[in-house]
Amino acid sequence: MIQKLLIANRGEIACRIIRTAREMGIATVAVYSDADAKALHVRQADEAVHIGPSSAVESYLVGEKIIAAAKQTGAEAIHPGYGFLSENAEFAEAVQNAGLIWVGAPPSSIRAMGLKDAAKKLMREAGVPVTPGYDGDDQSSERLKQEADAIGYPVLIKAVAGGGGKGMRKVDVEGDFLSSLESCRREAKASFGNDDVILEKWITSPRHIEVQVFGDSHGNVVHLFERDCSLQRRHQKVIEEAPAPGMDEATREEICAAAVRAAKAVNYEGAGTIEFIADASEGLRADRIFFMEMNTRLQVEHPVTEEITGVDLVEWQLRVAGGEAIPLKQDDLSINGHAIEARLYAEDPSTGFLPSTGQLEYFRPSGVRIETGVEQGDEITPYYDPMIAKLISHAETREEAIGDLNGFCCTTDVWPVKTNAGFLTKILERDEFWEGGVDTTFIAVHLDGLILKPPLSEDGLDAAANLLVQAPRSEDDKLKMSGFRLNGPNRETFLMMVDGEPIPAETPDTFYPAADYWWRAHRTKTGIAKFDAGYAYEIALWSERGSGAASAADGAILAPMPGKVIALDVAEGDTVTTGQRLMVLEAMKMEHALTAPFDGTVTELNASEGGQVQVEAVLCVVEPAE
Incomplete structure (x- = not known):
């Protein structure tokens, strides 16, 4: 059994791992950046080591610093959580070469599944159905455009090393392909250091169905049933549930068996997720469910699987990493009731979901199971993902679980940081969601009604x-x-x-x-x-x-949050049209395009590509055309 564990992550997943480790009698070591010096995971761990500046590329993404922290504190093992270095095969190898235990998938499995093009080829060989598309070696814009035209629009561009919705663009018409490709590649390069992409046919009535799998070093692989993660915004999951509504037992057996085959094809060990895209135009059918990718790590939404199976997946990870066999056989696992999880983000739906930063002056999350990495008085900074908590409900029926989760979202109170709690309640109250089977387009189709803030009752x-x-x-x-x-x-x-x-x-x-x-x-x-x-x-x-608060003059383009200008499309004196992109601001791991409010001329420009800007700084001024 592992005696001391270093957690190479932050926020709610670090706190989640600390909780299980403490229950198992395992001492924990946290790592932290400047921005996280007083963070909850630092306060909860038995020890903590500072690893660098606030920027993740100078701290949480520097594997050498993390391994050095483990050596310094005498930790035997490193758990990467999710995000950051969790699917970095080179880091996993470096951990093992340093004589430490890697609590994750083998580096060979990460490599096999880490690039979407190679993974799809491997899955075809394993008899797992894959989405029609292009995953060839020729990455020239001309070849990719040719293949997209042949596939037919709409088409989906996906970074081969992507994840979490990053490096992904849906292209509806031929004329938008090249600009979308450029944007996708830039985001993929910044997020993953790899700008190669694959193309996939856009599926009609798409539902995102994924299967939790688990393997050990003794050759055992089991599945822990499926989750439905179809409620997404810009490919970022918002609400997840298990089991998938409308999934009949025969289809469940077939998709779960395919997931196990996929895991065995790469000799998988630890927690992993096989993600499928389903054409649900005629309901969930096994012959219309296609492999998308494998996440070789623990998933953000793992609590819903834990709730319906009674399994602690982090405990399983630690035991298997220590050389033990999976605690349960496939026949020992069953579905108990229904679980739903909602992601509480620090963002303002009424302003295009711009991230919201600042001190949590008042923070009262509601629920029976709450996963969070912050407490009242903590700071939401612009450096990391804007998710501040997960609210999870579990009940005997799906209807009860929805009702409970809606109550949790309704009574989660945060000030002055903006959150999407009200947005979540509106989703959970929609008849279409209660009926089950909503697809990945649901939020986009109903967005206007979902983001409208109602008057105070x-x-x-x-x-x-x-x-x-x-x-x-x-x-x-x-x-x-x-x-x-x-x-x-x-x-x-x-x-x-x-x-x-x-x-x-x-x-x-x-x-x-x-x-x-x-x-x-x-x-x-x-x-x-x-x-x-x-x-x-x-x-x-x-x-x-x-009553007379000052506001920026018409045409003044203000920075909606602290961030970095990663693309500048105009210069002083340029003529612009309504909606034309002026620049792109990157903050909290997301890109935000700033556009012209009307036809006019750029008369002032206070931004430069690569420059850092503060919230509400005047970046640009557009004077309206006469």
Whole structure:
């Protein structure tokens, strides 16, 4: 048994691994960058080693520093979590060559499955059905364009070394192919150091079905059934569930057997996931489910599999890495109930899902099982993935699990960092989701309705009014209440600001103790944050001082977050048209295109390619055409 484990990762997965290691009596070592010096995983681990600056390429992605930290602390094994170096065969080999235990797939398996083109060829040989497309060696733009034209549009461009939705573009028409290819390659090069791509036919009514597999060094391979990860935004998973709705037993047996064949084809050890794309236009059918790729690591969504099988996959990883056999045989594994997971991101759906950074002044996640790497008072920085928590429900039926998870999302309260909690509740309340079988286009098709923030409910307004009139912040606030007296005989009217908009309000008929309302509210520096159905509303008394806030002039393009300019498409004096891309900003592992708000001329440019920018900096000014 491993005695001391170094975790080469951060955030919620590091905390997740620490929890299981502690239960097994294994001492843990955390590594951290400058930005994570006070992070939760650092506080929870038995020891912690600083490995460099905030940027991941100077810390979490430097294998030599991580191995040195393991040697320094006497750790016997390294668990990579997911992301970062978890699927880096060279790092896995370096760990083993240093005499340490690698808690992950063998380097040979990572290599075999790490490049999508080679993996597809291997799967064909193993009798696993693969998606029609192109995975040849000729990577010239001309050849790729020719192959895409032959496949037929829409077509999907995928980085051969990709994952997590990075380096992936859907191309609907021929004219967009080359620009999409350029963007895909640039993102793939930045994220994985490899800009080779494959092409796949875009599947009609696509559902993302994946199978959890597990192997050991004794030749055993089992599956732990399937998950449905079809609810995605820009190829990033949002909600995952197990088992897949609408999956009949015969189809389940066939797809799971194919997944086991795939794992055996590469002599797989440890936790892995075989990902399939299903053409669900006629439901889930075994002859319309195709291999996409294998993730040779633990997946973000592994908790739903744990919930329905009762297995601790991290414990299995540690035992198998230590030389033990898989604890259970295939016949010992069964499905128990239904589990669903929602990813809580630090992002603002109303602004195109731009990441949100800052201190978690108030953080109250709700749920029976919550996986997170932060606590109230911690900082969300621009350096890493914006996921701050996973909310997981498990019940006897799918309907019960959905209802429970919806309740968790509705009562998860965060301030002032923006989150997608309200967005998640809207998805979970849709009839189409309750009916099962939604495909990967669901969020895109219904996006406008899902991102619209509803007005604060009448109950919410009433609660906010109670709080405001009973606890005004200053004498000036009291004066703005139009002569209101707490014990006056008549109801008074006053202006209440809700998210910056003035709303006429009346003093309540009945005053309840303010404490009755604080369980879904938080006192802020300027008023009150009221939480309702997953949304946070900024509430304040009307103030002349705050009624004329300055804003950037029309045509001023502001940085929506701290980041790096990775592409600059215009120069001063250029004429631009509405929607034309001006530049691309990279932040929190995502690319964000900034576009012209109208036809006009670039009269000011304060950005340079490769330059770092701060939030709300004026990057560019476009003067409207006459």
